[in-house]
Amino acid sequence: MAITLNVNGEDRQVEADEETPLLWVLRDNLRLTGTKFGCGIAQCGACTVHVNGQPRRSCVTPVGSLEGQEVTTIEGVSGPSADAVREAWARFDTPQCGYCQSGQVMTAAALLDRNPKPSADDVNNAFEGNICRCATYARIRRAVADAAEKLEG
Amino acid sequence: MAGFDMPRATRRDFLAGAGGLVIAVALPLRSRAQNANAAPFEPNAFIRVGDDNVVTVLIKHIEFGQGPWTGLATLVADEMDADWDQVRAEHAPSNPQLYINSAFGIQGTGGSTAMATSYDIMRKAGAAARAMIVSAAAKAWDAPAAEIVVEKGVLSHAGSGKSATFGELAEAAAQETAPENPVLKTPDQFVYIGKEGASKLDTGMKSTGEAKFSLDVYRENMATAVVAHPEIFGATASSFDDSAVRAIPGVIDVKQIGSGVAVYGENTYAALKGRKALSIEWDLSGAETRSSEDIAEECIAAVKEIGAVANSAGAVEDAFSNAETILQAEYVFPYLAHAPMEPLDGVIERRADGGVEVWMGSQLQTGDHNVLAQGCGLEMGQVSLNTMLAGGSFGRRAQPTSHFAAELAEAFMALGGERPVKLMWTREDDIRGGYYRPLTAHRLRGGVDADGNIVAWDQTIAAQSFLAGSAFEGLIQNGIDATMVEGAREIPYAVPNFRVSAHIVNNPVSTLWWRSVGHTHTGYAVETFIDELLEAAGKDPVEGRLAMMGEAHSRLAATLRKAASMADWQASRPAGRALGVASVESFGSYVTQVAEVSMQRDMPRVHKVWCAVDCGIAVNPEVVKAQMEGGIGYGLSAILFNELELEEGGAVRQSNFHDYRSLKLSEMPEVEVAIIASEEAPTGVGEPGTPPIGPAVANAMRRLTGKAVRRPPFIRSLTA
Numbered sequence: 001m002a003i004t005l006n007v008n009g010e011d012r013q014v015e016a017d018e019e020t021p022l023l024w025v026l027r028d029n030l031r032l033t034g035t036k037f038g039c040g041i042a043q044c045g046a047c048t049v050h051v052n053g054q055p056r057r058s059c060v061t062p063v064g065s066l067e068g069q070e071v072t073t074i075e076g077v078s079g080p081s082a083d084a085v086r087e088a089w090a091r092f093d094t095p096q097c098g099y100c101q102s103g104q105v106m107t108a109a110a111l112l113d114r115n116p117k118p119s120a121d122d123v124n125n126a127f128e129g130n131i132c133r134c135a136t137y138a139r140i141r142r143a144v145a146d147a148a149e150k151l152e153g
Numbered sequence: 154m155a156g157f158d159m160p161r162a163t164r165r166d167f168l169a170g171a172g173g174l175v176i177a178v179a180l181p182l183r184s185r186a187q188n189a190n191a192a193p194f195e196p197n198a199f200i201r202v203g204d205d206n207v208v209t210v211l212i213k214h215i216e217f218g219q220g221p222w223t224g225l226a227t228l229v230a231d232e233m234d235a236d237w238d239q240v241r242a243e244h245a246p247s248n249p250q251l252y253i254n255s256a257f258g259i260q261g262t263g264g265s266t267a268m269a270t271s272y273d274i275m276r277k278a279g280a281a282a283r284a285m286i287v288s289a290a291a292k293a294w295d296a297p298a299a300e301i302v303v304e305k306g307v308l309s310h311a312g313s314g315k316s317a318t319f320g321e322l323a324e325a326a327a328q329e330t331a332p333e334n335p336v337l338k339t340p341d342q343f344v345y346i347g348k349e350g351a352s353k354l355d356t357g358m359k360s361t362g363e364a365k366f367s368l369d370v371y372r373e374n375m376a377t378a379v380v381a382h383p384e385i386f387g388a389t390a391s392s393f394d395d396s397a398v399r400a401i402p403g404v405i406d407v408k409q410i411g412s413g414v415a416v417y418g419e420n421t422y423a424a425l426k427g428r429k430a431l432s433i434e435w436d437l438s439g440a441e442t443r444s445s446e447d448i449a450e451e452c453i454a455a456v457k458e459i460g461a462v463a464n465s466a467g468a469v470e471d472a473f474s475n476a477e478t479i480l481q482a483e484y485v486f487p488y489l490a491h492a493p494m495e496p497l498d499g500v501i502e503r504r505a506d507g508g509v510e511v512w513m514g515s516q517l518q519t520g521d522h523n524v525l526a527q528g529c530g531l532e533m534g535q536v537s538l539n540t541m542l543a544g545g546s547f548g549r550r551a552q553p554t555s556h557f558a559a560e561l562a563e564a565f566m567a568l569g570g571e572r573p574v575k576l577m578w579t580r581e582d583d584i585r586g587g588y589y590r591p592l593t594a595h596r597l598r599g600g601v602d603a604d605g606n607i608v609a610w611d612q613t614i615a616a617q618s619f620l621a622g623s624a625f626e627g628l629i630q631n632g633i634d635a636t637m638v639e640g641a642r643e644i645p646y647a648v649p650n651f652r653v654s655a656h657i658v659n660n661p662v663s664t665l666w667w668r669s670v671g672h673t674h675t676g677y678a679v680e681t682f683i684d685e686l687l688e689a690a691g692k693d694p695v696e697g698r699l700a701m702m703g704e705a706h707s708r709l710a711a712t713l714r715k716a717a718s719m720a721d722w723q724a725s726r727p728a729g730r731a732l733g734v735a736s737v738e739s740f741g742s743y744v745t746q747v748a749e750v751s752m753q754r755d756m757p758r759v760h761k762v763w764c765a766v767d768c769g770i771a772v773n774p775e776v777v778k779a780q781m782e783g784g785i786g787y788g789l790s791a792i793l794f795n796e797l798e799l800e801e802g803g804a805v806r807q808s809n810f811h812d813y814r815s816l817k818l819s820e821m822p823e824v825e826v827a828i829i830a831s832e833e834a835p836t837g838v839g840e841p842g843t844p845p846i847g848p849a850v851a852n853a854m855r856r857l858t859g860k861a862v863r864r865p866p867f868i869r870s871l872t873a
Contacts, residue, residue, distance in 0.1 A: 017402065028377075028420040034362015036544070038494050039580045040425075045809035046494060061210040074362035089360040093352055093775055096218030096783055098359030099494040099544025105360055109612035124819035131810060133494050133545050134218045135786020137821035139779065 005066050006111040007077025018064025023047045025063045026073060034074035034102045045130030049073050050101035075100035081112035084150045088143035096134035104130050108144050116151050194323035196285050198251040198329055200229060200276040206320030208235050211245040213252035214267040215516050217543040220776035221267040221840035223353045225275045227772055231345040232279030232338060236306035242354045246540035248516040261518035263551045265740035265837020270836050275568045289325035290684060324561035346772050367492060367541045370500040370512045372573040376405050377424045377563045379577060381431050382413040382586055385803040386438035387661030390414055390433050397430040406566040415492040425427055441661040443533035445592060445799040449485050452594035455615035460654035461632035464640045467650030476600030478689050483596050484680055484863045486674040487796035488589040489667055495544025496583040501565045502573035507865025508535035514543025516550035520624060524555035531856050532576045547668040553623030585805040589797055591616040595678040605690040610648040612641050615656040640675030644711050646683060646701035653671035668787055669840040672739040676844030680735035684852045694734050695722050708767045709738050712745040715765035715827050720747040733853030735845040741836035742768040746845040750853035755871055757854050759822040769833035777838050778826040784842020785824055786853060790816035792847035792865050
C-alpha cells in the first residue's frame, strides 16, 4: 500500500506492506542507511529515530502506524541539542566501530531536547535501551555531560 | 555448517609467514588502475597525494573500532610531516602481494597485530613519500634538498623564499624515484606519534550516519537473502516446504544451499517474512544433540587426567608431596558469542567483464577472497573484494574457514549468479549460529610450603580446538593448540615446580577466537587462583604478585605498581566495597586492572577500574585509552552475564540481546587509564584490555563474600 510519511521535513510516499518495520522502509525504500539494524526486537537501540520528536525503535514500528507522522533520522536531525551532541562526540572521539552511534546520537539529542540538564540517573535511564558492544559508554557519558554544559552556555 | 579450507599453497604460505615476511614499501601500484580515485602522486601502495592536497592513506587492516585507520595514518602523517587536517584513510583493496600481514602470511587483521606489524612499514612509506616530494621541490626551486623544510604539509626554502603544498608538488614528485631506505625520524622528532593531535579520522562520519557498512551497500536490482540455518549444530536440511513462502509478496525465490535454506526477497522485510514461513525437515544424524552441560562434564572429566604437556619445570608431584598447603580448583568457562553490533553481512555483484565485486567486512581478506573466487568458479584475479567498515568483530569476522564468504558466494550462485545479492544474518543467526568461544574447563592445583612460598603449580585445560582443520592448523603442535594454553603455558610468577597440559575435545559445535582468545579463560583461571594461593600463603595480592614476578616480568610489574598506586591499594575503602587486582600480558602488551566492587543483590557492582597499560610506544594515546575502556566493558559484559547454553537435544537456548545480555551504560564503571611511558616498539591494544577485568572483579568479590566464582558468568550463581 502507499503510505505518506514526513521524513526529515519532507513528505515521502512509500509503497510497502503496512506491517513493514519503519527501519526497512527507511533503508530499503528511502536509502537512509544511517539508521542501523542490530536486533529487530527493540533491545539494542541501533535503529533509534525520532517520531514527532520522541525516540522510537524503528525496527518494531510498523510503517502503517506512521501515516502523516514526522520521522527524523540521523541524516536529518538538527538543532542546538543535535549540534552540541555531535561536537561533544568529536571532542571525546566517542565512536569505535560506530555501528550503534547513530542510535546513541539520536538518544542523546532527544534527551537534551527535553531535559537540558540531565542528572547521572537521567542519562542512565535515557540510554537503558542503547547497547554499545565496543563499550564506548564512558565517553558517551562524558560527551553528554559536555554537550549539556555547552548548551547551558 | 558449510565451509571451505584454504587450498594447500595458501596453507603453506601461512606457516611460512609465521617467521615474518618483509614487504617492500616502494612497490609500484599498477594494480590500482581499477581505482577511480587515482591521484597524481602514488609513491607506494599506502599513500595517494591528490592535487587537491589531500593525503589518503590506504589501510591494509579492517577498521571495526580498534583504530587502525587513525593509527596507521598517524605513522604516515608523522613521517611525511603532513598536516593532520589533510589526512584521510580508506581501506586498501584485497591484495596479498601488497598488503600482507607479516604475522599471518596473508592479508588480514587479528591478534592485535595491526600496529605492531605496520609500525616500520607505514613509517617507511611516509618517509619515502616525503623524500620524493622534497626532491621534486629541490629540482623545481634549484635548491639543495637539505635546506628544504617540511612542516604541516607545506615545503619551504628560506634562501629563495619559495614554498609549496604537497598537492602543488604531487605531479612533480611522481617523477621521482622512491628511496629504498628512507631516513626515519627519531622519537624526539615525532609530531603526532605519542601525542594528542591526531584525532580519529572516522569520528565525524560515525556521528552523522555517513559511515558506510556492508549493510548500507545497495546495488541496482539487488535481492536480499537470509538463510534458515539448522537449530542444532551438525544438522542438515533433508527437505523443505516453501509453498507458504512463495505466496508472500516480494519473495523472489527459495534455494537450498550448504548451510541451510536461502530465502530471497525484493526487500529485507519480504526475505525475513519468507524465512519465517519456511518449513524444514532436518537430518540430525551428524548433529550434536548433547546439552552444553553434557559437554562441560566431558571437559571436566578430561581435566582430571594430565593432558599433552605444554610446559613443565622441576618435579611437580614431589613438590605437592612436600607442600604444607594444597589448593585445588576446577573452572568451567561457557560458550560465548561475540555479538558484534552489525551481524555478518555482505553484497556480491556480477561485473560486466564476468568477474564479481564483493563488499564485506572481511577480516582475513586473502582467505575470503580465495573462497569467494572458488564459490563463483573464478580466479582470484576476477574477484574484487572491497573491505567495508564493520560494526565490531571481536574475532567473529576472522574466519579461518571463510564460512560467511562461502555462504555469500553460494547464495549468489544459487540464485543464478547474475542478480546482485545482499546476504544478511539477523541477531538470532548471530547468537545461535555458532563460532563461539569454546567451552573450556581448567583444573588447577597449587602447593604452598611451610615458609609461605608457592612451590608447585599444575594446570590442565580441556576445550575444543578451532584451529584443527583450518588454515591455522600449524599452530597446533604435539597435541597442543597454542591458542588454548596461551596465558597458562607461561605465567608471570616464578614457581619452581610447574606443569601445564591440555586436552582437545571434539564435537560439531563450531568455535572461534573471541577477543583476547585463550587469555579470556587462562587470564581468569591464573589470576584468580594465584590470588587464592597468595592468601593461603599470607601474602598481599599486590606485594605477593610483585615478589613472584621479579625482574623477568618487569614491564608487567610496572603496570601492577602503577595501577595499585592509582587505586591507592592500601587505603581503606568505603563500607561494603573491596578492591581486586589482575595482571595479564597478552599479545605483547602488559595490562593491570584494579577494580572497586560492592555487592548488590548478590551481583557485583563495579564502581571504578584503574588500568595501567604498557604497549610500547603509544602511537595514539587516546585510542589506547579507548581500547582499554572498551576491553574492560566487553570483558565485564561477558563475565557478568554471558553464557550460551545448549539445551537437551542441542538447540541453543539464547537468541537475542534480551537473553544474551549486554552491559549497559548504567553498568559501565568509571575507568581511569595510565599509559606507561616506553620507547619499545608498539604492540596491540585491541585485545589486551579484556583479560584482566574478569579476574580483578572476581578477586574483589571473593574478598567481599568469601566465595570464589569458578563457573562464570557471575549471574549464574543467582540462578544455579
